Amino acid sequence: MSTTSADDGAEPFEGDDRQYSPTRLSGWLQEVYGPDRIQPEQMSRAQLADLSPQALRVHNDHREVWHANIGPIDTPQLLALHADLGEIIESNRHDGNKTKPAALVDAYPGLGKSTAVRAYGCDLFRRQVGLRGQTTPSGARRVPVIYIALSGNTQIRGLNASICRFYGLPVSGDADTLAERAVDAVLSMKTVAIIIDDIHFLAGANSNSVRMANQLKYLSNVFPVTLIFVGVGVQHRGVLREGFSDNETELAQFGRRTTPLTLPPFQVDDEEGRIEWRTLLKTIEQNLVLAEKYPGMLAENLSDYLFARSTGHFASLMALINRGCLRAIRxxxxxxxxELMNRVKNDAAAEEARKELEAAIKAGLKTTRPQQHRKSA
Structure with a gap:
């Protein structure tokens, strides 16, 4: 099969796809220090028609990867979460003989909580390096923040192995050996925070909350850092609940050491929420690169529609818009x-809730439009 372009003499074009894993130090450094993407040039239909076939393919490729990577957007929810994380983590200047309180970001799927926490981690990483230098006094690379993600039925050994794997260390040995190895790396590279994503996988979905609390408490005791847990339904399992019985001291200890945070979905039940939704759509609209984009394309003409199809969940909204832009370009x-968006598929959870929201909007029981913008609807 030929790998040459359809145009004779066309130069190969690699594109701006950035394939890396943030759960490895090399990939995490790309996320922390990777250059900002440059928004592609806004062209009219006539300008697109004047491009050569290869130039059009290159331009469309730029647009497609750009639309797939819009964000993070500084929504009120994201900014509030970053402020709360900053208050917890940046006040954790305790000496090594004291356990540092942890943070738990617990929210529904599809709200962008992992993206929001990683964005905070990247910012903290850059600020720490900017203040203290790229190398430690001993000459090691400074790695202020690390990021790992768990998989189904992860046990303590697997979690310790994930931390070692991030640093590029051997993953042989039992849980205690791996923990010692990971702690040495944390100390030598001056790590101050560890982001542990998908914490609900720890010990499997069927584990009881006491066992889970024991494992999380173990991490807090072993690693002299601030732990930032990210998960779904962790509090629902009872890990942080009050009113413990005498044999649930592990839950009480972990609950006292952990501050729960969340990232709420967008809502349009009050004027403040409707204004926030409109501001979000206007921000996204400014980032779209389509020849026939116009002011109000999202914030006016598709506001109710996009809320119904995304149910106010940021990840569902961005997936819908990204796929819509791809279809619009191709x-x-x-x-x-x-008409175009109705042909775009979205995640199952959003689609399941769509009919109820659409019915409420059509019946006039719900609107996404702020009061001052309803006359123009």
């Missing part, structure tokens, strides 16, 4: 409207 439609 079909030559070059704009987003209901």
């Amino acid at each position: 079909s030559g439609h070059e704009r987003l409207d209901e």
Whole structure:
């Protein structure tokens, strides 16, 4: 099969896809220090028609990868979460003989909590290096923040192995050996925070909350850092609940050491929420690169529609818009409207809730439009 371009003499084009894993130090450094993408040039239909076939393919490739990577967007929810994380983590200047309180970001799927926490971790990483230098006094690379993600039925050994794997250390040995190895790396590289994503996988979905609390407490005791847990339904399992019985002291200790945070979905039940939703759509709209994009394409003409289809969940919204832009580019439609968007598939949870929201909007029981913008609807 030929790998040459359809155009004779066309130069190969690699594109701006950035394939890396943030759960490895090399990939995490790409996320922390990777250059900002440059928004592709906004062209009219006539300008697109004037491009050569290869130039058009390159331009469309730039647009597609750009739309797939819009964000993080500084929504009120994200900024509030970053402020709370900063208050917890940046006040944890305790000496090594004291356990540092942890943070737990517990929210529904599809709200962008992992992206929001990683964005905070990247910012903290850069600020620490900017203040203290790229190397430690002993000459090691300074790694202020690390990021790991758990998989189904992860046990303590697997978690310790994930930390060692991030640093590029051997993953042989039992849980205690791996923990000692990981602690040495934390100390030598001056790590101050560890982000542990998908914490609900720890010890499996069927484990009881006492066992889970024991494992999380173990981490807090072993690692002299601030632990930032990210998960779904962790509090629902009872890990942080009050009113413990005498044999649930592990739960009480972990609950006292951990501050729960969340990232709420967008809501349009009050004027403040509707204004926030409109501001979000206007921000996204400014980042879209479509030949027939126009002011109000999202914030005016698709506001109710996009809320119904995303149920106010940021990840569902961005997946829908990204796929819509891809379809608009490849079909030559070059704009987003209901006719095109109705052909775009979205996640199952959003689609399941869609009919109820659409019915409420059509019946006039719910609107996404702030009061001052309803007359123009």
